Amino acid sequence: MNSNDLATRHCRPCKGKEHALDAAQVTDLLQQLPGWQLRHDGAAIIKDFRFADFHHTLGFINAVGFMANQEDHHPDLEAGYGHCQLLWSTHDVGGLSLNDFICAARVEALLAR
Numbered sequence: 001m002n003s004n005d006l007a008t009r010h011c012r013p014c015k016g017k018e019h020a021l022d023a024a025q026v027t028d029l030l031q032q033l034p035g036w037q038l039r040h041d042g043a044a045i046i047k048d049f050r051f052a053d054f055h056h057t058l059g060f061i062n063a064v065g066f067m068a069n070q071e072d073h074h075p076d077l078e079a080g081y082g083h084c085q086l087l088w089s090t091h092d093v094g095g096l097s098l099n100d101f102i103c104a105a106r107v108e109a110l111l112a113r
């Protein structure tokens with residue numbers, strides 16, 4: 001499954017540890033997502049996006065927010081004038097699920113031109 005495939009998939013509701021990905025699956029999926037990194041505890045993926053100014057940063061946040069609502073899967077956001085850090089993690093499984101990687105790939109697709 002490459003990141004194009006990932007970006008065409010949709011999140012599915014998942015609750016419970018059985019939906020958590022194992023380390024090998026996480027490593028494999030991360031390789032398809034340039035710039036995305038595993039948080040130190042292995043329970044989230046993170047990327048910091050850079051923008052020319054506040055308007056571009058806010059546009060990105062709005063686009064991500066729209067997609068996140070469509071997918072019913074929501075990131076943690078930290079933003080400043082010219083950057084936004086996104087963090088994906090699945091609260092309902094207490095770690096990473098496929099939904100996090102689908103949303104990360106969908107974010108990359110938003111920026112592709």
Ligand SMILES: C[C@H](O)[C@H](O)[C@H]1CNC2=NC(N)=NC(=O)C2=N1
Nearest residue numbers: 013072073074075089090091092
């Ligand atoms: C019912 C609904 O699908 C859940 O509450 C969703 C909403 N958005 C979510 N977002 C994230 N990041 N993790 C979740 O576990 C999660 N659960």
